[in-house]
Structures are given as structure tokens and as C-alpha cells.
Amino acid sequence: MNPYTRDRFGEYGGRFVAETLMNALFEVEQAFYKAVEDEQFHKELKQLYVHYSGRPTPLTFAERLTEYAGGARIYLKREDLNHTGAHKINNTLGQALLAKRMGKKKLIAETGAGQHGVATATVAALLGMECQVYMGAEDVKRQQLNVFRMELLGAEVIPVHSGSRTLKDATNEALRQWVAQVEEAFYLIGSVVGPHPYPQMVKYFQRVIGDEAREQCLQKEGRLPDDVVACVGGGSNAMGMFAAFLEDEQVRLHGVEAGGKGLDTPYHAATLSKGRPGVLHGAYTYLLQDAFGQIKPAHSISAGLDYPGVGPEHAFLKDSQRVRYTAITDQEALEAVSLLCRYEGILPALESAHAIAEALKLASQRTKEEVILVCLSGRGDKDVETIRSYMEEKQS
Amino acid sequence: MNRLQMAFEHNQPPRLIPFIMTGDPCLEATVDLLLELEKVGVTAIELGVPFSDPTADGPVIQAASERALGQGVTCHDVLQVGKMARQKGCKTPLILFSYLNPLLQYGLEKIVQEASEIGFDGLIVPDLPYEESETLNQQCKQYHLPLIRFVAPTSKQRMKKIAHDAQGFLYCISSLGTTGVRQAFDRRVETFLQEVKELSKIPIAIGFGISKREHVDYFSQFADAVIVGSALVKKIEERSEKLVHPASRPSALQEIITFVKELRK
Numbered sequence: 001m002n003p004y005t006r007d008r009f010g011e012y013g014g015r016f017v018a019e020t021l022m023n024a025l026f027e028v029e030q031a032f033y034k035a036v037e038d039e040q041f042h043k044e045l046k047q048l049y050v051h052y053s054g055r056p057t058p059l060t061f062a063e064r065l066t067e068y069a070g071g072a073r074i075y076l077k078r079e080d081l082n083h084t085g086a087h088k089i090n091n092t093l094g095q096a097l098l099a100k101r102m103g104k105k106k107l108i109a110e111t112g113a114g115q116h117g118v119a120t121a122t123v124a125a126l127l128g129m130e131c132q133v134y135m136g137a138e139d140v141k142r143q144q145l146n147v148f149r150m151e152l153l154g155a156e157v158i159p160v161h162s163g164s165r166t167l168k169d170a171t172n173e174a175l176r177q178w179v180a181q182v183e184e185a186f187y188l189i190g191s192v193v194g195p196h197p198y199p200q201m202v203k204y205f206q207r208v209i210g211d212e213a214r215e216q217c218l219q220k221e222g223r224l225p226d227d228v229v230a231c232v233g234g235g236s237n238a239m240g241m242f243a244a245f246l247e248d249e250q251v252r253l254h255g256v257e258a259g260g261k262g263l264d265t266p267y268h269a270a271t272l273s274k275g276r277p278g279v280l281h282g283a284y285t286y287l288l289q290d291a292f293g294q295i296k297p298a299h300s301i302s303a304g305l306d307y308p309g310v311g312p313e314h315a316f317l318k319d320s321q322r323v324r325y326t327a328i329t330d331q332e333a334l335e336a337v338s339l340l341c342r343y344e345g346i347l348p349a350l351e352s353a354h355a356i357a358e359a360l361k362l363a364s365q366r367t368k369e370e371v372i373l374v375c376l377s378g379r380g381d382k383d384v385e386t387i388r389s390y391m392e393e394k395q396s
Numbered sequence: 397m398n399r400l401q402m403a404f405e406h407n408q409p410p411r412l413i414p415f416i417m418t419g420d421p422c423l424e425a426t427v428d429l430l431l432e433l434e435k436v437g438v439t440a441i442e443l444g445v446p447f448s449d450p451t452a453d454g455p456v457i458q459a460a461s462e463r464a465l466g467q468g469v470t471c472h473d474v475l476q477v478g479k480m481a482r483q484k485g486c487k488t489p490l491i492l493f494s495y496l497n498p499l500l501q502y503g504l505e506k507i508v509q510e511a512s513e514i515g516f517d518g519l520i521v522p523d524l525p526y527e528e529s530e531t532l533n534q535q536c537k538q539y540h541l542p543l544i545r546f547v548a549p550t551s552k553q554r555m556k557k558i559a560h561d562a563q564g565f566l567y568c569i570s571s572l573g574t575t576g577v578r579q580a581f582d583r584r585v586e587t588f589l590q591e592v593k594e595l596s597k598i599p600i601a602i603g604f605g606i607s608k609r610e611h612v613d614y615f616s617q618f619a620d621a622v623i624v625g626s627a628l629v630k631k632i633e634e635r636s637e638k639l640v641h642p643a644s645r646p647s648a649l650q651e652i653i654t655f656v657k658e659l660r661k
Binding site for chain 1: 448462497502528550574
């Protein structure tokens with residue numbers, strides 16, 4: 001049986017949406033299951049991965065960073081070298097291709113910092129589809145450049161003024177707008193969150209990260225890594241990476257959440273470390289919420305991790321202890337940005353810097369024979385302004 | 397026969413089911429509003445629990461939810477408002493309306509039991525579709541609190557199974573989209589309602605976008621009751637300040653009630 005048909009991960013997941021959307025979810029589900037079995041779909045997607053996005057992405061041995069940490073050998077899976085600068089395109093290419101097969105002419109997406117919005121606008125342009133991106137008014141203000149990028153690509157960016165005016169509210173609005181246009185539009189969710197089949201589907205399209213990295217590690221090191229590290233907001237790059245290693249029991253998996261200003265403050269996005277299970281955006285999963293079930297705003301220096309929920313499969317992997325979840329603060333992430341810049345000449349996205357920071361901690365505790373694989377999920381060009389203002393603030 | 401069945405039996409069409417957000421603009425005003433709505437002879441009243449992320453709602457109810465949250469309104473408060481209304485002699489069926497997460501955090505069984513004991517007559521959970529509702533449905537049956545289900549024009553082949561063991565009334569969604577005022581309705585809604593009516597053993601009510609008397613008249617031809625939410629919540633919003641102050645509250649309430657009366661003249 002196709003393993004992607006499971007709508008629950010233990011008790012987590014499900015389809016907690018308005019009745020109006022249920023039929024649409026079943027249609028997406030059927031189309032997705034059919035695509036998984038269809039050679040032609042795989043061929044088309046592979047073609048796009050290779051000739052449009054530039055896959056496979058390299059696995060880089062971070063020699064000087066390894067030396068600096070003084071322990072395990074650190075390898076970077078270079079998702080930053082994808083077209084549009086992050087792993088997001090793996091998923092948007094897959095879902096957009098599916099939407100096209102379903103005869104949909106319009107893509108709807110939510111975005112936080114704008115990376116998923118840009119990746120969706122990109123594939124919409126490529127496949128000749130209409131594109132509407134919902135973005136919190138606060139994020140629109142903070143990410144002017146990405147708003148302009150999306151518009152250049154022909155997408156319509158719609159600011160969302162409700163609630164905290166960030167990713168959570170953009171997702172609410174995308175869901176509402178999907179309800180209104182459910183017959184014409186396809187909702188292209190950017191992470192392993194939302195109602196079934198989205199967590200399964202996004203994992204399926206992101207799995208290419210882990211499958212390639214596993215193969216490349218075997219080729220270079222002749223064995224599997226001892227530790228695999230990835231950052232977790234909604235958790236799509238982590239899920240894509242972990243998916244290839246879940247069965248390899250000897251491989252330790254680490255998911256890194258945004259610790260913001262610290263887990264002992266209210267300013268973080270560490271849903272798995274500090275949250276409780278509940279229902280948001282169609283899934284039962286860990287959430288940042290108050291005692292009455294109201295969702296609390298998240299905080300992270302990295303907009304991509306700034307989300308009060310998390311993919312339901314991560315909730316399951318936490319409870320089953322297959323993955324260890326931890327958090328890295330804004331400050332530690334910024335230090336990791338500097339280190340990766342200076343030792344490897346790579347400017348990582350702030351999201352990915354959380355994974356780098358955790359990998360550095362782990363590497364220093366491990367022997368030189370051990371191997372750590374890190375998902376470098378995106379490049380940091382988009383964050384230069386944020387990084388600069390934090391660094392200036394620190395100096396003054 | 398329970399209170400809800402009796403209300404459908406005794407009230408003549410057009411039957412109205414208003415929705416109000418508890419604690420908008422304050423809990424006292426909500427209790428008074430319940431009592432005034434009873435005098436108009438509405439068939440039932442939906443009492444909303446505010447939620448931070450109301451994905452099925454349009455801008456008007458979203459804003460009401462934010463205002464109620466600003467007042468710190470919780471599930472507990474909504475139950476207390478129901479209790480107070482009952483103590484003051486309110487006999488109109490009261491329907492608890494809440495997104496799933498506030499209920500989950502309160503405790504599903506606890507809230508079903510307490511709501512039933514207080515005298516609520518139904519529960520509506522807009523983000524709990526049929527396929528996910530088994531646990532809550534069992535608990536609702538145990539405590540005799542009807543779990544009211546939705547059917548939408550997009551429900552298609554699922555309509556039959558939803559209607560099969562539905563309780564209270566069936567909540568028909570008039571058209572695609574969130575709650576909120578609509579200018580016009582697609583004529584296909586008639587076929588949809590006729591289909592639901594045929595499948596349903598219990599009354600059917602229609603909601604989403606119904607804001608004026610012409611809508612109420614039109615839909616009363618096909619449905620047993622008509623639900624009015626955003627249009628009423630808007631009237632409440634416009635009178636927030638007057639409703640908060642006990643001195644000006646009665647006149648504000650009368651203006652709101654006049655609007656409700658005009659819906660079914």
C-alpha cells in the first residue's frame with residue numbers, strides 16, 4: 001500500500017477543516033495518490049528538478065568549519081543552491097504540476113518571509129498559471145524586496161490585516177480564500193502542515209533532499225552519517241531530510257526549532273519544546289497556545305521559523321523519540337551565520353543557521369571519525385538587511 | 397421532545413436563528429441581548445466562543461472574535477452567560493458555537509457535560525468535519541447535546557452520510573466562502589436545499605451571507621430556519637459603546653431588536 005495515504009501520524013494530523021473544503025481535500029488526495037504511482041508524473045518532475053532547479057544539489061564537506069569545531073566531520077546538503085535559493089521549490093514544483101493535472105488554473109499560497117511565495121510565484125510563471133499570495137501585513141512591511149520579487153513574477157500579493165498580521169494569519173486567510181474559490185483554485189501549502197494530504201504530500205516532494213544526501217554520503221564516506229541536523233519551523237526541509245533516514249536506527253536525527261530570545265522568555269517559536277497539542281490550520285499537532293486554546297504569536301529572528309504550529313509528523317516523531325528536538329536562540333543563529341560566512345564562504349539563511357549552530361555544538365562533542373549531515377535549507381541573501389540591523393544594534 | 401424540537405414545532409416560519417459573539421462588547425450585554433432576542437421569538441440562538449484563528453469566518457465575525465478576546469472571554473465565560481440567561485428565565489434553545497481548539501483545551505467531555513447541564517441545546521464546531529467527529533459525537537450522545545453538522549454545496553456524495561445520523565438541525569452552507577454578507581446567491585442553492593431536505597429527517601437551517609428580509613423570505617421557502625450572523629454582529633459592533641454602558645444599553649438593544657424584527661416581518 002502507498003504509505004502516503006495515512007492521514008494520521010499516531011494521534012497527530014487529520015483533516016480539521018470546514019465542511020466546504022472536505023471534497024476539495026479528497027480531490028487533492030486522489031490526484032496525489034495517482035501521481036505517486038504515475039511514471040509520467042515522476043519523469044516530468046525529475047525533468048524540472050534537474051533542468052530547471054539544478055538538482056541534484058551538492059553535498060559539501062565543510063573542511064574549515066569541521067576544523068573549527070574540532071570534532072565530527074560536517075557535511076552540508078546544499079539546498080541553498082536550488083533555483084530561488086531554498087528547498088521550497090522542490091515542493092512548489094511538485095504541487096503545481098499536480099494542480100495542473102487537476103485542471104486548476106490558479107494557485108493560492110501563504111507566505112511568511114516570502115520564500116514560499118516566491119517559489120510559488122516562480123512555478124506559476126513557469127507553468128502559466130495565475131497566482132495569489134497571502135502575506136501578513138507586518139511581513140509585507142518587513143519583506144518589501146520579496147513582495148516586489150513576487151510581483152515581478154506576475155503574482156498578486158495580498159496583505160492580511162487580521163490577527164498578528166504574520167504567517168499564521170496569512171495561512172488563515174489563504175484557507176478562507178480557498179474556500180471561496182475551491183472549484184477553480186489549488187491551495188499550495190508551503191510546509192508539512194495543514195490537513196491531510198498536505199503533510200504527506202509536502203514530505204513526498206521534499207524527500208528528494210534526504211534521498212540525495214543519503215546516497216551522496218554513502219559515496220563520499222562509504223557509510224551513513226551518525227547525526228543528521230535540520231531546522232524546524234513548519235518542518236518541511238527537516239521532514240524531507242529525515243524521511244530518508246527514519247529506518248536507519250543508528251542515525252541520530254535532530255530537529256532544531258527557533259529559540260528566539262530564549263525558551264524561558266515568551267519570545268520564541270519552539271513549538272515542540274514548549275507547546276501543547278491542539279488543532280490549528282487543519283491538523284492536530286503541537287502548538288504555542290495559552291491555557292484557553294488561543295494561539296500565541298511566535299517569535300524568531302528568522303521569519304521562516306516564526307510559526308506557532310509544526311507539522312504533525314514532527315509531533316509524532318517527538319513523542320516516539322525517534323527525533324530529538326532542540327532549540328537555538330537568535331543570538332546563536334547569528335553567530336552561526338558569521339562562522340559559516342568566514343570559514344566556508346557560504347551565507348546561510350537565518351533558518352538554516354539554526355541547524356548549523358546545533359551541528360557545531362554536536363560536532364565538538366563527537367570524535368573525528370564521526371559524520372554530521374546538516375541541511376543547509378536556503379541561502380541568506382534575503383536576510384542580509386535583518387542580519388545587518390541586528391549586528392548594528394548589538395554594537396551600539 | 398427536547399427544547400430545540402419544540403422550538404421548530406411551535407415557531408411559525410420564517411424561523412430565525414441569530415448568531416452572536418459572547419462578550420462582544422461585554423458579557424452583561426450578551427446576557428441582555430439573549431433575553432431580548434427571546435422576546436422576538438427566535439427559534440434558537442448561537443452563542444459564539446471567540447477564537448484567535450477563525451478560518452471559517454469573514455471579517456465581521458473575525459473582528460467580533462478579536463473584541464471578545466480583548467475582553468478575555470473564555471469557554472467558561474460562555475457557559476456562564478448561558479447559565480445566567482437560563483437563571484433569568486430564558487427558554488430559547490441555546491447553541492454553543494466554537495472552533496475545536498478552545499473546546500479541546502477545556503476538555504471535550506467536560507464542556508459537553510457542563511453545557512448540557514446548564515441547558516445548552518446543541519453544539520456547533522465549524523472546523524470539525526464528519527470524518528473527524530466520532531469522539532465528540534459519542535460524548536454529545538452520552539450527554540444528550542445534539543452535535544449540529546454542516547452540509548455545503550460541495551459536500552456532494554458525503555451529504556447522505558452526514559445527514560444520516562445528524563441531530564438537532566442540519567446547518568446548510570448557502571455558498572462557497574466564509575461567513576459574511578453576500579449581495580446575491582447562486583440559484584443552484586435551491587437544488588442543493590431541496591436535496592438536503594429530501595435526505596434529512598430533522599429540520600434544515602441555512603446560513604452564510606444572509607443579511608436582509610428578502611434573503612430570509614427567499615430561503616424560508618426551502619429551509620426550516622434561517623441563520624443570521626455577520627449582519628447582526630455588525631449591528632452590535634456599530635453600537636459597542638452604547639452597549640457597554642448600562643444607561644445607554646436599553647436603547648441600543650432596541651435598535652438591534654428592531655433590525656431582527658424587520659428580518660421576518
